[in-house]
Amino acid sequence: xxxxxxxxxxxxxxxxxxxxxxxxxxxxxxxxxxxxxxxxxxxxxxxxxxxxxxxxxxxxxxxxxxxxxxxxxxxxxxxxxxxxxxxxxxxxxxxxxxxxxxxxxxxxxxxxxxxxxxxxxxxxxxxxxxxxxxxxxxxxxxxxxxxxxxxxxxxxxxxxxxxxxxxxxxxxxxxxxxxxxxxxxxxxxxxxxxxxxxxxxxxxxxxxxxxxxxxxxxxxxxxxxxxxxxxxxxxxxxxxxxxxxxxxxxxxxxxxxxxxxxxxxxxxxxxxxxxxxxxxxxxxxxxxxxxxxxxxxxxxxxxxxxxxxxxxxxxxxxxxxxxxxxxxxxxxxxxxxxxxxxxxxxxxxxxxxxxxxxxxxxxxxxxx
Ligand code: GDP
Numbered sequence: 001x002x003x004x005x006x007x008x009x010x011x012x013x014x015x016x017x018x019x020x021x022x023x024x025x026x027x028x029x030x031x032x033x034x035x036x037x038x039x040x041x042x043x044x045x046x047x048x049x050x051x052x053x054x055x056x057x058x059x060x061x062x063x064x065x066x067x068x069x070x071x072x073x074x075x076x077x078x079x080x081x082x083x084x085x086x087x088x089x090x091x092x093x094x095x096x097x098x099x100x101x102x103x104x105x106x107x108x109x110x111x112x113x114x115x116x117x118x119x120x121x122x123x124x125x126x127x128x129x130x131x132x133x134x135x136x137x138x139x140x141x142x143x144x145x146x147x148x149x150x151x152x153x154x155x156x157x158x159x160x161x162x163x164x165x166x167x168x169x170x171x172x173x174x175x176x177x178x179x180x181x182x183x184x185x186x187x188x189x190x191x192x193x194x195x196x197x198x199x200x201x202x203x204x205x206x207x208x209x210x211x212x213x214x215x216x217x218x219x220x221x222x223x224x225x226x227x228x229x230x231x232x233x234x235x236x237x238x239x240x241x242x243x244x245x246x247x248x249x250x251x252x253x254x255x256x257x258x259x260x261x262x263x264x265x266x267x268x269x270x271x272x273x274x275x276x277x278x279x280x281x282x283x284x285x286x287x288x289x290x291x292x293x294x295x296x297x298x299x300x301x302x303x304x305x306x307x308x309x310x311x312x313x314x315x316x317x318x319x320x321x322x323x324x325x326x327x328x329x330x331x332x333x334x335x336x337x338x339x340x341x342x343x344x345x346x347x348x349x350x351x352x353x354x355x356x357x358x359x360x361x362x363x364x365x366x367x368x
Contacts, residue, residue, distance in 0.1 A: 005030075005039055006023075006039070007023055007025075007040050007044055008038070008039055008040060008044075009040050009041065009043075009044025009045075010022070010023075010041060010043070010044050012041055014030060014039065014041060016030060022043075022217060022222065023041045024041055024042050024043070025040070025041050025042050025045075026042065029042065029045070031212075039211070050183075051198065054106075058203035066221055066222070067093070067096075067097035068097070068100070070097055070098065070099070070168050070170070070221075071096075071097045071098065071101070072099070072113065073166060073168065074101070074165055074166075075101055075162075075165050075166040075167060075168050075219075076101065076102055076103075076104060076158065076162040076163075076165055076166070076167045076168070077101050077102070077103045077104070077167075077168050077170060078103075078104045078106055078158060078167055078168065078169045078170070079091070079094065079103050079105050079106065079135070079171065080105070080106045080108055080169060080170070080171035080175050080176065080177045081105065081106065081107055081171065082106065082108055082109050082175040082176060082339075082359065083107040083109055083110065083113065083122065083126065084109050084112060084144070084244070084298035084339065084341075085174075085175075085229060085230065085338050085339035086126070086129050086338065087228065087233070087338045087360045087362065088174075088226055088228060088230065088338050088360075089171065089172055089175050089194055089226070089250070089340050090133060090170065090172070090226065090231035091170060091171070091172060091226075093230075094133075094134075094135055094170070095133070095135050095136075098135075100308045102138040102161060103135060103136070103137045103138060104137060104138060104139055104141065104157060104158060104161055105126060105127070105130050105135070105139070105140045105141070106140075106141055106142075106143055106154060106180070107122065107123070107126045107140065107141070107142045107143070108143055108144065108145055108175055108176040108177075108180060109144060109145075109175075109176055109244075110122075110142045110143055110144040110147070110150065111144035111146050111147060111246075111247060112244040112245075112246070112248055113245060113247070113248070113367075114247055114248055114249070114250055114281070115247075116250070116368055117367040117368060118169065118237050118367060118368065119142060119145070120326065121368075122142060123140050123141075123142060125364055125365070125367065126142075127140050128353045129186075138161055139157060139161065141153065141154050141157050143180065144312060145176045145179035145180040145182075145183050146179070146183070148183065148187055148303055151180065151183045151184050151187055152187055154180075154184070155187070155188065156185055156332050162212075162216070164215065164216060165216060165224055166217050166218075166219060167212070167214050167216075167217075167218045167219065168218050168219045168221060168328070169181060169218065169219065169221065170221050172226040172229070173226070173229075173231070174229065177220070178220075181210070181218070181220055183194045184218075185210060196249075196366075200255035225278055228358045228359060228360065229338075229339055229340075229359075230242060230249075230266070230338070230339030230340055230359060231339065232309060233266075233319065233320065233356050233359065234310060234315070234359070235311070235315055237254070237312075238309075238310035238312060238315060240311070241264070241283065241285065241286060241310045242264070242266065242282070242283050242286055242310065242339075242340055242341075243283065244281055244282075244283045244284070246284065247366040248281045248282065248283070248284060248296055248341070249284050250279045250280070250281055250344075251279065251280045251282075251288065252277050252278075252279050252280075252283075253277060253278050253279075253280060253288075253290065254277050254304075255271045255274050255277065255278055255290075256271070257270070257271065257272065257273055257274050258272065258292060258293040258294065259271050259274070259279065259290060259291070259292060259293060260290070260291050260292065260293045260296040261278075261288055261289070261290055261343070262288065262289045262290075262291070262296075262299075262300065262308050263280070263282050263286055263287075263288055263337070263340060263341065264286055264287060264308055264310045264311075265266065265300070265303075265304035265305060265307050265308040265309060265310065265311060265316060265319065266310065266311075266319075266337070266340055266355070267322075267337045267340055267341075267353070267354060267355050268299050268322055268353070268354035269335065269343050269351060269352075269353055269354075270293050270296065270351060270352040270353075270354075271293075271345075271349065271351055272293070272350045272351060272352060273348075273349055274349055275346040275347065275348045275349040275352035276346050276347075278343050278344060278345050279343065279344040280341065280343050280344075281334075281342050281343070281344070282340065282341035283334060286341075287307075287308075287309070289303075289307065302314055304319075306311045318356035319356055320356040320358055320359075321356070321357055322354040322355060322356060322357075323354060323355065323356070323357045324352050324353075324354050325352065325353045325354070325355070325361040326350075326351075326352050327350070327351050327352070327353065328346060328350050329345050329346070329347055329348065329349045329350065329351065329363075330348075331347050331365060331366075332344070332345070332346055332347050332366040332368075333345055333347075333363050333364060333365055333366055334359065334363070334364050334365075334367065335351060335353045335361065335362055335363055336362045336363070336364055337353065337355050337359065338355075338359055338360045338361070338362065339353070339359065340359075344366055344368070
């Protein structure tokens, strides 16, 4: 009879077998939930009580169903990306399943970017990135799910663009989609955490509908897992050490030719030919170590998981090998380690940037 039970948060059918699939709940929690009438899947339970990330997989089949739903709908698509991890935020084939529907691109987690970075430059950069991936957004907006004013601004833009239609919110896991929607709801309705506290009778698996008015809904879709994300290279514990919760404080390093910086054991930056200082933007507590380039290999081998963390010693074996990316810098630029941070370098320098296999390192024109 387990099959008839649904999570009152997300509507997923409850199951006790696969942790990574929607509706998972441990047997004991299911029993307790039946007694109290508060049946939540583990994901909604955690989100509700601990504000904790619990990504959920959907099968390719369900994903395809979801995609075709959107292309067949007459709706506004709100595509949420993490500006700290643009490549990790990409949804494969998004432009195909959007169909003719307009897209509003939302760059989230603005609060972690220092004020010195020009917001209009960030917007331009986001738009270019989207275009390069075949997505032509109607408009671009920068938000922080943690800042009510910016969420309000996003809402106004949604209202303007949707023209009475439904709104589908899409994004990969960890971009802050749930936090953003929760904060939108709490601003608009004064109801906190509606997603995970209200009952949505008849909601089908994985689809949360939040009424805008009598005729239209905001539809939250499941986060799609993107494997090339730092979030999936690290354990939840280690992830905490690299995800900025506050505005990043830039750290300036006076480097010479042939010096290396390590950001934990996750990134390595070789300044082969230097032109003055570099500025590092990482989570404020993430330790950055400096060595001579000629000693960097042995330094890493010796200290990864010990002096160089995260990952911690017990997880270092699971970290993919660091892969080198070479750059000749022809304008003031940021060398971006997706999902981890970036290092600003001056025109004319030559650098090698290393990141775990699968994690992209990209170069962008300085945002300052
Ligand atoms: P989802 O998987 O896309 O629904 O992502 P969540 O809403 O669960 O958020 C993932 C993580 O990012 C959580 O640790 C959030 O606290 C954090 N987060 C979400 N939005 C923001 C934001 O605007 N700024 C910052 N600094 N963190 C955010």
